[in-house]
Amino acid sequence: MFKADICNRIERCGAMAIVRVMTQERAYEIAKGCLDGGIDVLEISYTLPNAGEIIRYLKEEFQDRLLVGAGTVLDSETARLAILAGAEFIIAPNYKQAVAECCNRYLIPYAPGCTSITEAMTALEMGASFIKAFPISNFYGPDLANVFLTPIPQMPLLASGGATLANLQTWLEKGVLCVGFGGLLTKGSSQEIHSNAAAIRSIIDSYRNPQAN
Numbered sequence: 261m262f263k264a265d266i267c268n269r270i271e272r273c274g275a276m277a278i279v280r281v282m283t284q285e286r287a288y289e290i291a292k293g294c295l296d297g298g299i300d301v302l303e304i305s306y307t308l309p310n311a312g313e314i315i316r317y318l319k320e321e322f323q324d325r326l327l328v329g330a331g332t333v334l335d336s337e338t339a340r341l342a343i344l345a346g347a348e349f350i351i352a353p354n355y356k357q358a359v360a361e362c363c364n365r366y367l368i369p370y371a372p373g374c375t376s377i378t379e380a381m382t383a384l385e386m387g388a389s390f391i392k393a394f395p396i397s398n399f400y401g402p403d404l405a406n407v408f409l410t411p412i413p414q415m416p417l418l419a420s421g422g423a424t425l426a427n428l429q430t431w432l433e434k435g436v437l438c439v440g441f442g443g444l445l446t447k448g449s450s451q452e453i454h455s456n457a458a459a460i461r462s463i464i465d466s467y468r469n470p471q472a473n
Contacts, residue, residue, distance in 0.1 A: 263367045266348050267389050269327050271437045274464040276301045277445035278331060280308055284317045291318055291326055293450040297457020303331040303351050306338055312345035319346040336362040343368055353394055355379055360386040371418055380408060380415065392418045402427060405434035428463045
C-alpha cells in the first residue's frame with residue numbers, strides 16, 4: 261500500500277483504536293469488535309514487549325481489512341522493527357528526527373506527538389504525515405486544535421486523549437482529522453467494543469455526510 265493511501269485511509273476512518281494487549285486472542289477480539297463497528301485503524305502500542313508479534317498476527321488474520329500501525333515508538337530501532345513486523349504507520353508521544361528519517365526511508369507515515377507550533381513545524385519539515393496533539397489534548401480538549409490550525413490551517417492534526425462520544429463531533433468541527441480512542445475501543449467484550457465503534461462511526465459519518473441522514 262502506498263504512503264498516500266495509508267494517510268487517506270486514516271483520515272477516511274476518522275478514528276483509531278489505541279491498543280495494548282498481552283495475548284493474540286484479546287487482540288483478535290478488539291480488532292473484530294472495531295471492524296464490525298466500522299473502525300478499521302488500530303495502533304498497537306510498544307509499551308508492551310509483544311507489540312511486534314501482535315502487529316504481525318493481526319495483519320496475517322485480517323489482511324487489508326485492517327490498517328495496523330505501531331504506537332509509542334520512541335526511537336528509530338523500534339520504528340524499523342515495527343515496520344518489519346508489518347506496521348503500516350508509526351505514532352509516537354514525542355518527535356524524534358531519527359524516527360522521521362527511518363519512516364521517510366521506508367515510505368511509512370509518521371505521526372509524532374507535539375505540544376507547540378515550533379515542534380510541530382519541525383516535524384512537518386522533516387516529513388511527518390500527521391501531527392499528534394499529545395499530551396495536551398487531554399488537558400485542553402477540542403479547543404487546542406485552534407492553537408495549531410489557526411496559524412497553520414493545512415496542518416494534518418490527530419488527537420489522542422480526552423475524546424468521548426459526547427465531544428467527538430466538536431473535535432471534528434475544530435478540524436481534527438482522526439481521533440484516538442483507548443478504553444471505548446479496547447475495554448469490555450467484543451460486542452461492547454462493536455457497539456462503541458458503531459457509535460463513533462455514526463458520529464463521524466453524520467458530521468461528514470449530514471445529507472445522508
